[in-house]
Amino acid sequence: MLNPTQAPEAGPVSAAAEAPLPGGSEITKARSLGQDAWRELRSNPIFWVSAVLLVLFLLMAAVPSLFTSTDPGHADLRNHYLGKPEWGHFFQPDWFGYNGQGQSVYARTIYGARASVIIGFCVTLGVTLVGGVIGMFAGYFGGLLDTLLSRLTDIFFGIPLLLGGMVLLQAFTHRTIWTVVLALATFGWMPLARVMRGAVITQKQADFVTAARALGAGTTRILLRHILPNTLAPVIVVATIALGGFVSTEATLSYLGIGLQSTVSWGVDISDAQNVLRDAPHVLLVPASFLSLTVLSFILLGDAVRDAFDPKLR
Amino acid sequence: MAETEKDDKAVDVTKATEAAAAPHGITEVTTVDAATEDEAVAALDAEVGSGEPILQVRNLVKHFPLTQGILFKKQVGAVKAVDGISFDLYQGETLGIVGESGCGKSTVAKLLMTLESATAGEVFYKGQDITKLSGRALRAVRRNIQMVFQDPYTSLNPRMTVGDIIGEPYEIHPEAAPKGDRRRKVQELLDVVGLNPEYLNRYPHQFSGGQRQRIGIARGLALNPEIIICDEPVSALDVSVQAQVINLMEKLQDEFNLSYIFIAHDLSIVRHISDRVGVMYLGKMAEIGTDAEIYDHPTHPYTQALLSAVPVPDPEAREGRERIILTGDVPSPANPPSGCRFRTRCWKAEDKCAKEVPLLAIPERFAGTDSLAAHESACHFAEEKDVVHA
Ligand SMILES: Nc1ncnc2c1ncn2[C@@H]1O[C@H](COP(=O)(O)OP(=O)(O)O)[C@@H](O)[C@H]1O
Ligand code: SF4
Numbered sequence: 117m118l119n120p121t122q123a124p125e126a127g128p129v130s131a132a133a134e135a136p137l138p139g140g141s142e143i144t145k146a147r148s149l150g151q152d153a154w155r156e157l158r159s160n161p162i163f164w165v166s167a168v169l170l171v172l173f174l175l176m177a178a179v180p181s182l183f184t185s186t187d188p189g190h191a192d193l194r195n196h197y198l199g200k201p202e203w204g205h206f207f208q209p210d211w212f213g214y215n216g217q218g219q220s221v222y223a224r225t226i227y228g229a230r231a232s233v234i235i236g237f238c239v240t241l242g243v244t245l246v247g248g249v250i251g252m253f254a255g256y257f258g259g260l261l262d263t264l265l266s267r268l269t270d271i272f273f274g275i276p277l278l279l280g281g282m283v284l285l286q287a288f289t290h291r292t293i294w295t296v297v298l299a300l301a302t303f304g305w306m307p308l309a310r311v312m313r314g315a316v317i318t319q320k321q322a323d324f325v326t327a328a329r330a331l332g333a334g335t336t337r338i339l340l341r342h343i344l345p346n347t348l349a350p351v352i353v354v355a356t357i358a359l360g361g362f363v364s365t366e367a368t369l370s371y372l373g374i375g376l377q378s379t380v381s382w383g384v385d386i387s388d389a390q391n392v393l394r395d396a397p398h399v400l401l402v403p404a405s406f407l408s409l410t411v412l413s414f415i416l417l418g419d420a421v422r423d424a425f426d427p428k429l430r
Numbered sequence: 431m432a433e434t435e436k437d438d439k440a441v442d443v444t445k446a447t448e449a450a451a452a453p454h455g456i457t458e459v460t461t462v463d464a465a466t467e468d469e470a471v472a473a474l475d476a477e478v479g480s481g482e483p484i485l486q487v488r489n490l491v492k493h494f495p496l497t498q499g500i501l502f503k504k505q506v507g508a509v510k511a512v513d514g515i516s517f518d519l520y521q522g523e524t525l526g527i528v529g530e531s532g533c534g535k536s537t538v539a540k541l542l543m544t545l546e547s548a549t550a551g552e553v554f555y556k557g558q559d560i561t562k563l564s565g566r567a568l569r570a571v572r573r574n575i576q577m578v579f580q581d582p583y584t585s586l587n588p589r590m591t592v593g594d595i596i597g598e599p600y601e602i603h604p605e606a607a608p609k610g611d612r613r614r615k616v617q618e619l620l621d622v623v624g625l626n627p628e629y630l631n632r633y634p635h636q637f638s639g640g641q642r643q644r645i646g647i648a649r650g651l652a653l654n655p656e657i658i659i660c661d662e663p664v665s666a667l668d669v670s671v672q673a674q675v676i677n678l679m680e681k682l683q684d685e686f687n688l689s690y691i692f693i694a695h696d697l698s699i700v701r702h703i704s705d706r707v708g709v710m711y712l713g714k715m716a717e718i719g720t721d722a723e724i725y726d727h728p729t730h731p732y733t734q735a736l737l738s739a740v741p742v743p744d745p746e747a748r749e750g751r752e753r754i755i756l757t758g759d760v761p762s763p764a765n766p767p768s769g770c771r772f773r774t775r776c777w778k779a780e781d782k783c784a785k786e787v788p789l790l791a792i793p794e795r796f797a798g799t800d801s802l803a804a805h806e807s808a809c810h811f812a813e814e815k816d817v818v819h820a
């Protein structure tokens with residue numbers, strides 16, 4: 117039973133004694149949730165593996181000349197399929213052999229990263245913005261707007277990303293990286309809208325939002341200051357995992373011949389290599405392995421980040 | 431333990447004499463008709479004398495519609511969370527509101543904070559119905575009525591530092607403190623609630639439950655409000671910390687001249703802090719009176735049952751005492767019993783209870799007497815039953 121008369125007088129001293137703060141003597145040391153998540157991430161080997169791989173891929177995309185001095189477009193028909201991989205020739209043009217035009221598979225794979233990375237990041241940025249805004253409005257305002265936006269999301273969910281992308285890209289005779297970005301973003305925003313809507317609905321009911329409303333905070337403040345910062349973790353996780361999916365869909369579209377044209381890209385190279393799979397499997401397997409590793413790295417990174425942000429797993 | 435009991439009694443007596451001065455029953459509402467917004471704000475910021483009614487709740491109703499269908503929602507019923515409640519809050523007092531979980535206490539709190547819109551009824555704050563205010567007048571109400579939440583783990587934004595949390599009221603109401611002053615004010619508030627002012631840059635998850643609740647209280651105090659509505663402020667805390675937080679709240683009440691509405695699901699928690707207590711059951715007020723009236727002379731069977739369940743430390747008193755065990759579940763507020771809402775669990779229920787809704791009034795048999803049983807009770811057969819000291 118509660119017995120306040122016997123309890124010690126509440127004061128700074130007893131308050132401090134109530135539970136010593138972690139962090140010791142340094143009183144002003146602040147640790148945000150993000151910093152805690154980072155501490156968690158640092159001790160996760162999967163995070164490091166995926167992070168190192170992703171940094172490598174990003175470097176390949178940004179400055180391919182760091183990795184090779186060979187021109188990926190340079191064709192020497194003397195090497196036509198004959199140049200088998202020389203697994204010992206690290207970083208040499210013939211490391212992974214040559215393709216049908218006698219181009220260095222190694223150089224093409226390095227240069228092919230750029231298209232995948234640009235498309236992956238731009239589509240993810242686009243779907244996060246579009247899906248995020250749609251999900252935020254649906255979740256926050258609810259009612260008829262939510263009903264309409266949720267049904268719209270459902271309808272788009274019914275269209276497979278690949279199919280939608282194919283149909284839209286058919287309409288373009290000249291396809292660049294940006295056409296592919298547009299096509300993938302048009303049919304790829306729904307998971308982000310869903311996760312954002314769910315997160316906003318959860319946060320909207322949180323007591324700290326009610327507290328802000330009780331103080332007289334307006335919609336903008338509540339959304340930007342209270343709700344959005346608390347939805348970022350799940351959105352970032354879903355976006356990271358989706359990024360991997362966009363990279364592989366881009367490759368699939370290029371493979372099918374309706375993605376990128378006349379660009380050095382993993383998908384285009386895999387597509388070109390399919391006819392010679394039996395004679396020269398390396399021409400297909402090398403870009404395909406890089407593609408899988410990139411996709412896998414993003415998915416693993418997303419998983420690791422999710423675990424780090426989930427306080428229940430701590 | 432026995433000694434503290436005595437202490438408690440001593441406190442009760444002083445409270446009873448104080449409260450006896452307060453008029454019984456529902457006071458007259460003197461409405462203020464403000465022609466302009468300026469007048470309304472001025473009236474809302476005016477002082478109210480100690481012991482005068484500051485908040486007058488009249489027939490407050492909140493029904494949450496139950497809907498069916500996805501695209502075309504149609505109403506199929508309503509959760510009658512609050513169903514016609516009237517009470518007064520006097521300046522400087524603490525009114526406890528007690529009732530089982532789900533009886534509508536939090537909904538009352540949200541209605542008083544105008545966080546939910548009332549289905550019907552009025553809430554007069556200094557003579558103006560706050561359920562109908564908007565614009566600057568509503569902002570003035572928000573400055574003057576603040577809330578402390580039940581769960582200290584969800585009531586603080588985990589992405590904001592303590593300084594930002596306690597300083598946010600000043601950002602929303604910039605007129606309350608000039609920009610340069612805010613940091614100092616926040617530090618003062620931290621000090622007032624017994625936290626180290628240097629904790630400014632820390633995040634809520636670095637604090638214990640009791641410390642978080644202190645942060646929530648500091649935020650509630652920032653705008654220098656007159657009324658603080660505390661929705662089960664200690665229910666989520668360890669028993670050892672509950673008393674510290676309650677002591678702090680009492681200290682702050684004296685220091686800042688606050689009026690409290692203190693919600694709890696347990697009569698023993700509000701006893702220490704409240705001057706008057708209202709007992710709620712299924713969206714209605716069952717009984718309301720001073721501490722002494724409710725704890726020592728309850729006349730409503732529901733209050734008596736609740737009190738009989740309060741643990742008694744004295745073994746002798748425990749022996750002679752009859753424990754009233756309520757059978758059955760609380761009925762759904764979507765489909766409450768006819769007549770008296772308590773009748774499905776009341777051992778005294780008769781036909782009349784199913785037919786007539788008992789009004790919250792001083793029972794006839796006690797009216798005019800100076801017995802402590804002469805306080806408002808919503809029961810056709812209100813009578814005393816000494817459950818506590820038998
Ligand atoms: N937003 C809401 N929508 C529908 N029903 C609600 C809502 N809020 C509360 N209720 C219902 O109203 C009743 C009273 O709830 P509440 O005021 O939270 O009770 P208490 O705080 O006393 O536990 C409950 O039956 C609850 O389910
Ligand atoms: S009115 Fe009837 S049912 Fe209700 S509390 Fe009184 S005796 Fe019990």
Ligand SMILES: [Mg+2]
Pocket residue numbers: 532535536537661662
């Ligand atoms: Mg509640």
